[in-house]
Amino acid sequence: MSSSSHTNNGLKKGQWSKEEDELLKAYVTKYGEKNWNTVSKNAGLNRDGKSCRFRWCNHLHPKVKKGSFSKEEEEKVLQLYTKFGGLWSKMAAEFPGRTDNAIKNFWNGRKKRKRERRGLQVDDELNCNVESSLGGSSSQQVDDLQEEEFNIPEKNENNFRYSIGTSGITMAMQSNLPPLPQYPQIPPPMKTQCQMSESISSYKSGSLESMFYTPKNLEGSDVGRVRSSTTNLVDEKGKKPISLENDVEANHDNLMHPADLCCFHLSYHELMNIFFAKCHFQISLLVY
DNA sequence: AATTCCTGCAACCGCGAATGT
DNA sequence: CACATTCGCGGTTGCAGGAAT
Numbered sequence: 001m002s003s004s005s006h007t008n009n010g011l012k013k014g015q016w017s018k019e020e021d022e023l024l025k026a027y028v029t030k031y032g033e034k035n036w037n038t039v040s041k042n043a044g045l046n047r048d049g050k051s052c053r054f055r056w057c058n059h060l061h062p063k064v065k066k067g068s069f070s071k072e073e074e075e076k077v078l079q080l081y082t083k084f085g086g087l088w089s090k091m092a093a094e095f096p097g098r099t100d101n102a103i104k105n106f107w108n109g110r111k112k113r114k115r116e117r118r119g120l121q122v123d124d125e126l127n128c129n130v131e132s133s134l135g136g137s138s139s140q141q142v143d144d145l146q147e148e149e150f151n152i153p154e155k156n157e158n159n160f161r162y163s164i165g166t167s168g169i170t171m172a173m174q175s176n177l178p179p180l181p182q183y184p185q186i187p188p189p190m191k192t193q194c195q196m197s198e199s200i201s202s203y204k205s206g207s208l209e210s211m212f213y214t215p216k217n218l219e220g221s222d223v224g225r226v227r228s229s230t231t232n233l234v235d236e237k238g239k240k241p242i243s244l245e246n247d248v249e250a251n252h253d254n255l256m257h258p259a260d261l262c263c264f265h266l267s268y269h270e271l272m273n274i275f276f277a278k279c280h281f282q283i284s285l286l287v288y
Numbered sequence: 289a290a291t292t293c294c295t296g297c298a299a300c301c302g303c304g305a306a307t308g309t
Numbered sequence: 310c311a312c313a314t315t316c317g318c319g320g321t322t323g324c325a326g327g328a329a330t
Contacts, residue, residue, distance in 0.1 A: 054299070089318060105297050
């Protein structure tokens with residue numbers, strides 16, 4: 001993108017000059033934010049109407065806040081993402097001072113870095129290979145993620161390896177587990193729409209995200225298949241694959257609320273184990 | 289000091305929805 | 310009702326400047 005480039009109809013493209021900003025600001029302040037094509041003509045700007053609108057809405061509007069996101073703002077973005085998914089304009093509507101474009105840039109920037117660090121292909125994320133978590137390579141991967149994203153200190157390192165990251169909490173238990181602590185009894189899990197037929201507690205490891213944010217459509221609804229090797233998550237029609245990352249980020253509507261967890265025969269001990277180990281993390285971190 | 293790499297972010301593009309004629 | 314125009318959104322690109330080598 002060159003600051004001096006032009007479109008094929010002679011309109012200017014690229015970076016805005018101070019003079020152009022002043023012209024646009026003066027015009028919009030006087031005549032208001034409408035009919036952007038006439039703004040570009042009448043304000044003496046050799047710019048596309050869309051470009052004028054974008055410049056005003058994202059930079060010149062007096063309510064636009066510039067600069068990097070504070071810690072509080074980062075947390076707010078996270079909250080809004082869990083609420084709206086990738087609907088940037090809706091997020092911006094509840095985020096005074098920040099535009100949809102700014103929020104989108106912030107989010108995509110983080111996501112890009114995260115992916116590059118992990119060195120994962122999207123296809124890899126389609127697979128939640130239960131066995132491989134015990135192997136070593138993938139636990140190294142989650143360790144890296146853990147350190148880089150959240151800086152979580154290891155506890156009981158000889159017995160547990162767990163991590164919280166994009167695809168949720170991954171936990172690989174090794175063979176010499178200590179006895180589980182005693183927790184108050186809870187009623188047996190209820191069977192609901194998913195009708196998982198086996199106890200998920202029999203897994204040695206897996207992605208906790210699949211427990212909390214579970215696609216309503218789990219191909220085949222067959223725990224045996226899930227356990228044996230690969231979990232294929234698909235959309236409502238059962239055709240389009242859903243990556244674990246996209247479970248939350250792109251297919252928010254297809255996800256079950258954590259409150260629907262009762263559809264699984266999930267081991268209470270296993271859940272408690274994870275919660276007590278990492279209780280200072282909010283579940284919302286799972287989508288980060 | 290020069291070069292390469294990385295990151296943030298401004299801006300463009302295509303598309304669908306809304307509105308006007 | 311049909312078509313044209315405008316608007317707004319989300320995805321993507323690529324520049325600029327700082328950091329690392």
